[in-house]
Amino acid sequence: MRPALVLGAALSALALVAALISLIWTPYDVTALQIGARLQPPSEAHWLGTDHFGRDILSMIMAGARTSLAVALVAVGIGMGLGVPLGLAAAAHRGRWLDEAIMRGNDLIFAFPSLVIAILITAVFGPSALNAIIAIGIFNIPVFARVARAGALSLWTLDYIRAARVAGKHRTRISVEHILPNIANLLIVQGTIQFSLGILAEAGLSYVGLGAQPPTPSWGRMLAEAQTMVVMAPHVALFPGLAIVATVLGLNLLGDGLRDALDPRLRGRVA
Amino acid sequence: MGRYILKRIASLIASLIVASLAIFALIEVTPGDPAAFMLGLNAAPETVAALRDQLGLNEPLPLRYLHWVGGMLSGDFGLSYTYKVPVAELVGDRLKISLPLALIALALSTALALPAGLIAAARRGKAADAAVMGATQLGIAVPNFWFAMLLVLLLAVRWRLFPAGGFPGWSDPLAALRALTLPAVALALPQAAILARVLRSALIETLGQDYIRTARAKGLSRQAALTRHALRNALIPVLTILGMQFSFLLAGAIIIENVFYLPGLGRLIFQAITQRDLIVVESVVMLLVFAVIAVTFLTDLAYAAVDPRLRRPA
Numbered sequence: 001m002r003p004a005l006v007l008g009a010a011l012s013a014l015a016l017v018a019a020l021i022s023l024i025w026t027p028y029d030v031t032a033l034q035i036g037a038r039l040q041p042p043s044e045a046h047w048l049g050t051d052h053f054g055r056d057i058l059s060m061i062m063a064g065a066r067t068s069l070a071v072a073l074v075a076v077g078i079g080m081g082l083g084v085p086l087g088l089a090a091a092a093h094r095g096r097w098l099d100e101a102i103m104r105g106n107d108l109i110f111a112f113p114s115l116v117i118a119i120l121i122t123a124v125f126g127p128s129a130l131n132a133i134i135a136i137g138i139f140n141i142p143v144f145a146r147v148a149r150a151g152a153l154s155l156w157t158l159d160y161i162r163a164a165r166v167a168g169k170h171r172t173r174i175s176v177e178h179i180l181p182n183i184a185n186l187l188i189v190q191g192t193i194q195f196s197l198g199i200l201a202e203a204g205l206s207y208v209g210l211g212a213q214p215p216t217p218s219w220g221r222m223l224a225e226a227q228t229m230v231v232m233a234p235h236v237a238l239f240p241g242l243a244i245v246a247t248v249l250g251l252n253l254l255g256d257g258l259r260d261a262l263d264p265r266l267r268g269r270v271a
Numbered sequence: 272m273g274r275y276i277l278k279r280i281a282s283l284i285a286s287l288i289v290a291s292l293a294i295f296a297l298i299e300v301t302p303g304d305p306a307a308f309m310l311g312l313n314a315a316p317e318t319v320a321a322l323r324d325q326l327g328l329n330e331p332l333p334l335r336y337l338h339w340v341g342g343m344l345s346g347d348f349g350l351s352y353t354y355k356v357p358v359a360e361l362v363g364d365r366l367k368i369s370l371p372l373a374l375i376a377l378a379l380s381t382a383l384a385l386p387a388g389l390i391a392a393a394r395r396g397k398a399a400d401a402a403v404m405g406a407t408q409l410g411i412a413v414p415n416f417w418f419a420m421l422l423v424l425l426l427a428v429r430w431r432l433f434p435a436g437g438f439p440g441w442s443d444p445l446a447a448l449r450a451l452t453l454p455a456v457a458l459a460l461p462q463a464a465i466l467a468r469v470l471r472s473a474l475i476e477t478l479g480q481d482y483i484r485t486a487r488a489k490g491l492s493r494q495a496a497l498t499r500h501a502l503r504n505a506l507i508p509v510l511t512i513l514g515m516q517f518s519f520l521l522a523g524a525i526i527i528e529n530v531f532y533l534p535g536l537g538r539l540i541f542q543a544i545t546q547r548d549l550i551v552v553e554s555v556v557m558l559l560v561f562a563v564i565a566v567t568f569l570t571d572l573a574y575a576a577v578d579p580r581l582r583r584p585a
Contacts, residue, residue, distance in 0.1 A: 040439075079552075106283075107286065107567075108289055108293075110515075110518075112290070113521065113559075123544045179453045191423075207529075208529055223417055230563070231428050241414065241421075245409070245414075
């Protein structure tokens with residue numbers, strides 16, 4: 001086994017386990033304010049210290065993992081669910097108007113960075129975790145459409161696909177039965193990458209107040225709240241940031257490792 | 272080449288039209304009356320009616336769209352409701368911070384990524400490669416606003432080398448540059464990490480080509496083959512990424528400006544959102560999207576100029 005893949009899987013699993021455990025148990029109640037115990041450095045009672053309301057930072061990070069992972073996961077789901085069918089359809093009708101329309105639409109969405117989409121949505125509908133999911137999800141659609149189309153295009157030239165076509169199979173059926181299983185690897189790898197990007201995006205949106213709203217714990221908002229007291233109590237800003245870095249790093253290593261493991265031809269290549 | 276440029280210009284214009292329609296439509300679906308939305312819950316009906324009139328909300332929808340687009344084409348972006356000044360003036364003011372910030376960050380990330388990518392590719396599989404790859408892996412995972420906070424903590428608060436935030440204005444260029452240094456570094460680091468990785472893999476790809484072997488066979492040193500032949504060809508994908516990164520840089524600048532309290536475009540957008548100044552939001556977003564589409568267009572042209580194969584349709 002490759003060490004990078006193992007490290008990536010371990011870090012990703014850590015975030016996932018923290019999020020799952022937080023569903024039933026956290027060391028302290030994340031909504032309980034204890035002003036008397038505010039801004040405490042890490043101790044035996046509070047492993048990662050407390051914030052400006054005396055809330056336990058470890059508990060907040062565990063509950064924040066839930067928000068981060070949920071937002072990024074649903075956003076990836078939106079991107080895959082809409083992007084992959086579009087990409088497959090574009091490849092099946094390569095060079096024709098449908099292909100052209102889908103790819104131009106893709107380019108257009110790319111022109112709106114996810115933060116700009118989020119800003120627009122927030123300006124109109126107000127900030128919420130749901131709007132963050134939509135903003136990140138919309139941006140994921142063209143990414144998956146591109147990956148699916150590129151993967152499918154090379155498959156469409158293969159003999160067995162042509163044979164299926166000659167045998168009278170419909171393009172849609174070929175896409176679902178023959179193309180999709182063969183590009184699954186690509187999609188899984190891209191999914192991991194988009195997942196990590198989604199976590200970064202969610203953190204950024206929450207940081208500027210466009211993501212999950214209080215009292216829903218979120219890593220980005222923990223950092224925003226920590227900003228004013230970072231000089232007095234650096235640990236308040238340190239740990240949520242480290243949680244983001246560890247999770248994103250883990251997912252990226254996992255994605256790279258999976259790509260290498262699933263496709264031996266790419267072994268040793270990066271980016 | 273002429274045909275290619277014409278085709279790209281047509282698609283540029285089409286993109287802009289669709290983008291403007293999308294932004295216009297989204298603002299239009301604001302629940303309820305935009306004028307009432309902007310004024311808040313306690314506004315008197317007469318005030319709302321007056322604002323409706325001022326915004327031209329009583330006109331039919333298509334006419335309003337045409338007014339908005341026509342106004343922007345002639346440099347009239349409307350009047351900010353909260354600031355009572357033309358949006359164009361506001362944006363021009365804020366661009367004096369956001370544009371230099373994005374450009375410094377772009378230059379910085381390129382200056383960091385170029386040597387890093389070259390070293391990693393030249394020393395592929397060796398310790399230097401592993402070090403660069405590890406560092407870039409970390410650089411990609413670090414949120415830029417968190418990195419910015421750490422920079423402030425160390426370089427501004429502890430060692431007092433740079434200001435922790437705010438902007439003194441361009442009357443003192445040195446102080447202005449000092450104020451933009453930390454934001455630019457925070458913005459550049461993740462971009463540099465991505466760029467270095469792209470450059471490394473592009474270089475490794477070209478280093479495997481026959482013409483590199485030929486160059487080496489005719490007696491060129493590894494270094495010369497790398498910088499004279501491989502780098503030039505590897506720059507093509509790097510150029511594309513650089514163009515795409517512009518949109519991330521813009522988006523990143525929006526967040527970073529909020530960390531450092533820089534009165535740039537990003538701050539303007541957030542203030543406009545909290546003050547429900549939809550005119551500012553609408554126009555600034557359109558401007559950002561225009562910038563991204565225009566940069567993509569220019570990158571495509573540069574790309575085609577460098578690589579003739581791309582002028583042919585796929």
